Amino acid sequence: MGVATATQRRLGRLEGAALRGVMVRELVNYSSFWRSSTFSSTVDPTIYLLAFGFGFGSLVSQVAGYDYIDFVGTGIVATTVLFSGAFPAMYSTFVKYEFQHTYDAILAAPVDTEELVTAEALWIAARTGIYGCVPMLVATLFGLDPSWGMLLVPFIAALAGFGWAGFGIFIAAKAKSIESFSYWQSGLLTPMFLVAGTFFPLDQLPTWAQILGNVNPLFHCVELVRHAVFGLEGWGDIGHLAFLIAFGLISWRLAIRYMERRLIK
Amino acid sequence: MTGSAITLRGVVKRFGALTAVDGLDLDVPFGSCVGLLGPNGAGKSTTMKALTAQVILDEGEIEVLGHRLPGDSKQARAQMGVVPQLDNLDTSLTVDQNLLVFSHLYRVPKADRKGAIERALGLANLTERRASKVDQLSGGMRRRLLIARALLHEPRLILLDEPTVGLDPQVRQELWALIDKLRSDGVSILMSTHYIEEAERLCDEVTIMSHGKAVAVGAPRALIAEHAGPEALEVYGSPTRLGEVEALAAERGWRTRRTGTSVAVLHSNQVGSREDGGVSDLGDAAGLEGERRITNLEDVFVLLTGEEIS
Numbered sequence: 001m002g003v004a005t006a007t008q009r010r011l012g013r014l015e016g017a018a019l020r021g022v023m024v025r026e027l028v029n030y031s032s033f034w035r036s037s038t039f040s041s042t043v044d045p046t047i048y049l050l051a052f053g054f055g056f057g058s059l060v061s062q063v064a065g066y067d068y069i070d071f072v073g074t075g076i077v078a079t080t081v082l083f084s085g086a087f088p089a090m091y092s093t094f095v096k097y098e099f100q101h102t103y104d105a106i107l108a109a110p111v112d113t114e115e116l117v118t119a120e121a122l123w124i125a126a127r128t129g130i131y132g133c134v135p136m137l138v139a140t141l142f143g144l145d146p147s148w149g150m151l152l153v154p155f156i157a158a159l160a161g162f163g164w165a166g167f168g169i170f171i172a173a174k175a176k177s178i179e180s181f182s183y184w185q186s187g188l189l190t191p192m193f194l195v196a197g198t199f200f201p202l203d204q205l206p207t208w209a210q211i212l213g214n215v216n217p218l219f220h221c222v223e224l225v226r227h228a229v230f231g232l233e234g235w236g237d238i239g240h241l242a243f244l245i246a247f248g249l250i251s252w253r254l255a256i257r258y259m260e261r262r263l264i265k
Numbered sequence: 266m267t268g269s270a271i272t273l274r275g276v277v278k279r280f281g282a283l284t285a286v287d288g289l290d291l292d293v294p295f296g297s298c299v300g301l302l303g304p305n306g307a308g309k310s311t312t313m314k315a316l317t318a319q320v321i322l323d324e325g326e327i328e329v330l331g332h333r334l335p336g337d338s339k340q341a342r343a344q345m346g347v348v349p350q351l352d353n354l355d356t357s358l359t360v361d362q363n364l365l366v367f368s369h370l371y372r373v374p375k376a377d378r379k380g381a382i383e384r385a386l387g388l389a390n391l392t393e394r395r396a397s398k399v400d401q402l403s404g405g406m407r408r409r410l411l412i413a414r415a416l417l418h419e420p421r422l423i424l425l426d427e428p429t430v431g432l433d434p435q436v437r438q439e440l441w442a443l444i445d446k447l448r449s450d451g452v453s454i455l456m457s458t459h460y461i462e463e464a465e466r467l468c469d470e471v472t473i474m475s476h477g478k479a480v481a482v483g484a485p486r487a488l489i490a491e492h493a494g495p496e497a498l499e500v501y502g503s504p505t506r507l508g509e510v511e512a513l514a515a516e517r518g519w520r521t522r523r524t525g526t527s528v529a530v531l532h533s534n535q536v537g538s539r540e541d542g543g544v545s546d547l548g549d550a551a552g553l554e555g556e557r558r559i560t561n562l563e564d565v566f567v568l569l570t571g572e573e574i575s
């Protein structure tokens with residue numbers, strides 16, 4: 001009897017059916033909280049955009065060869081990626097396994113940890129791809145000229161968002177309590193968010209800060225978005241892209257590894 | 266495929282210095298309802314988690330529906346339903362939405378999804394509450410929804426981890442009726458519980474667990490007959506009097522069980538000297554007076570483990 005008994009073949013890794021199942025859960029849940037989620041993911045970066053745009057923009061007109069609104073209006077995509085990628089991944093992952101026990105339910109169905117983590121990261125990446133563009137679109141109201149290259153921006157944001165989602169899940173998997181997130185936020189994510197070339201260029205900074213900036217995935221996201229909008233720069237941008245892909249792969253595997261430790265006893 | 270829906274052999278699971286499951290053997294024959302009975306900390310939940318490969322064994326073997334765990338756990342999970350002890354429903358979603366999500370997770374084909382949800386709603390008697398959000402449901406309804414969720418893909422095997430813990434007696438009986446119906450539909454069931462009555466009523470066979478080990482296996486009535494006899498004599502009195510009764514019983518080799526205000530003398534119909542074996546014999550033989558009552562699994566449990574169960 002039954003529907004499932006017909007499937008006697010060996011089930012493999014990373015199956016579409018399992019990924020879809022986890023994403024359907026996210027999608028259905030999202031239908032009930034999309035307002036607050038969209039608000040927190042897009043309004044914060046937009047406020048940064050306006051604050052820096054008007055505040056800083058009144059002091060400087062040109063930065064690194066760009067009008068300041070062009071500079072910050074493209075760089076802000078990375079901020080949104082961080083806000084709508086890493087933070088939801090950290091908090092929602094922790095809440096789902098620690099308080100709601102959602103992952104217990106999912107892992108009792110034919111879904112493995114690898115599929116669970118992958119699907120969660122893909123879902124956050126897809127959301128980030130869309131949210132990432134919102135402050136940039138706001139910037140177009142304040143003088144950022146639309147360009148065809150902007151069509152690449154959702155994909156860049158989604159790629160970077162996948163990496164940050166994985167990283168956020170990894171942080172959540174390591175966290176003993178939700179309070180320990182503040183170490184990661186204040187000690188790592190906030191400095192990264194500021195030293196990413198979003199609000200001011202890195203080449204004015206001391207060498208050590210420039211080196212740190214170069215290992216910051218947000219910096220590579222900023223550069224890639226800016227160049228996509230104003231003109232790609234060949235090998236340099238392939239390097240930025242490669243960095244983001246590597247970041248995505250590493251944080252994805254880290255997230256799976258630590259979630260397995262957390263969920264499978 | 267073996268003749269059992271679940272087979273455990275020599276299962277050991279340690280958490281640091283604690284051995285939660287300590288050499289457990291267990292069989293759930295197809296179509297039967299088997300109970301894991303034991304107090305909190307006996308290793309029931311760890312055993313249940315091992316069956317979905319959410320706990321990985323240190324030693325021993327598990328086969329579920331013919332699939333070896335943990336390697337082929339996903340195939341096994343595709344054909345079984347799990348009702349967890351902790352409520353892990355999505356509380357901001359409706360009853361319908363919760364079932365829709367799990368119809369995807371359990372890979373119910375698109376054409377069957379709607380029918381599967383209707384069927385599960387009907388079984389759990391939740392059709393009228395389908396549009397309610399979970400956080401508006403009572404505890405009993407939430408538990409029924411957890412069961413409905415585990416039935417969407419018409420599993421051949423269901424794991425119930427403490428299915429009625431924390432519910433009112435009346436709600437508990439509703440759930441028993443539901444579980445009993447599944448059993449009569451031929452679904453194999455493994456249920457962990459620390460409610461004696463639940464195991465007695467629903468299970469074809471129980472495994473009594475204590476400190477990670479199986480201390481007795483058998484049909485509830487058979488276990489009771491073997492270990493406690495058909496009747497007990499419950500003697501009430503002052504602590505001093507109860508002490509005397511225990512001493513007297515020990516002297517004559519009778520098995521007793523101390524509860525708060527009484528001592529139960531087990532096998533009470535066999536301890537007498539007269540041929541009809543009546544309880545009145547006890548009075549004759551030892552000058553004891555008390556209430557006769559039917560023995561139960563709890564008597565067996567206490568006798569075998571020395572622990573009170575609930």
